[in-house]
Amino acid sequence: MSLFYRLAYALGFTPWEKATDTHGHLIGPLLHREEAGRDPPYGPALDLGCGAGYWAVELARRGWNVTGIDAVPKALGRARARARSAGVDVDFVRGDVTRLEDAGVGSGFRFLYDLGCFHGLGDDERAAMGRGVSAVAAPDATLLELVWTPARRGPLPRGASPEDLETAFAGWKVVDEDPLDAAALPGPLRGADPRCYRLRRVE
Ligand SMILES: C[S@@+](CC[C@H](N)C(=O)[O-])C[C@H]1O[C@@H](n2cnc3c(N)ncnc32)[C@H](O)[C@@H]1O
Numbered sequence: 110m111s112l113f114y115r116l117a118y119a120l121g122f123t124p125w126e127k128a129t130d131t132h133g134h135l136i137g138p139l140l141h142r143e144e145a146g147r148d149p150p151y152g153p154a155l156d157l158g159c160g161a162g163y164w165a166v167e168l169a170r171r172g173w174n175v176t177g178i179d180a181v182p183k184a185l186g187r188a189r190a191r192a193r194s195a196g197v198d199v200d201f202v203r204g205d206v207t208r209l210e211d212a213g214v215g216s217g218f219r220f221l222y223d224l225g226c227f228h229g230l231g232d233d234e235r236a237a238m239g240r241g242v243s244a245v246a247a248p249d250a251t252l253l254e255l256v257w258t259p260a261r262r263g264p265l266p267r268g269a270s271p272e273d274l275e276t277a278f279a280g281w282k283v284v285d286e287d288p289l290d291a292a293a294l295p296g297p298l299r300g301a302d303p304r305c306y307r308l309r310r311v312e
Contacts, residue, residue: 111180118183135289143147143220151218157206158226162188169197176214207234209241216245221252228256229266235277252308257301281308
């Protein structure tokens with residue numbers, strides 16, 4: 110999957126960034142939910158598969174102390190430039206979300222979010238990501254996962270169900286489900302039925 114993304118960024122084929130333009134107004138309230146009743150600074154947040162940093166920069170603007178991790182250097186270069194021009198500090202780290210303990214991202218994250226990375230991983234990678242997330246998350250952390258509905262899609266992400274999430278993130282439970290706008294996706298992918306699942310730790 111990492112080769113796919115490396116090529117995609119090299120070619121400038123990053124359709125998820127266009128979806129961000131249309132999903133953005135739906136993600137905003139999900140961020141607000143994590144902030145409600147508190148004043149900034151909101152604490153440490155980890156963007157898993159941060160790509161070109163749109164959401165990492167947005168969270169930093171809102172008052173989170175953000176770390177973003179991605180495997181593709183070109184994406185991280187764009188993310189750093191975005192943070193510079195927005196005048197915010199974000200710690201962008203090159204690394205593998207399936208080896209979080211080795212990536213040097215730190216720990217104690219109150220909010221972890223993954224907008225489109227997990228659902229393209231294989232089973233073993235998902236389990237490894239789950240263990241890493243549990244190791245770096247604060248005890249009262251929230252995890253937000255944007256995934257497509259499970260289906261065979263060739264080289265494209267196969268999606269994930271709530272059960273898949275609870276299997277990979279052992280000790281976490283899905284507590285909220287928010288559909289996004291499938292119309293934002295290119296025609297053949299409209300059936301992907303993207304949704305955001307919010308997970309909390311139960312043990
Ligand atoms: C669909 S893109 C979403 C990017 C970003 N979250 C956004 O919303 O614009 C998925 C991202 O996950 C990254 N990624 C995929 N597998 C990864 C892995 N094992 N470790 C780190 N990053 C990974 C890709 O490089 C890509 O930037």
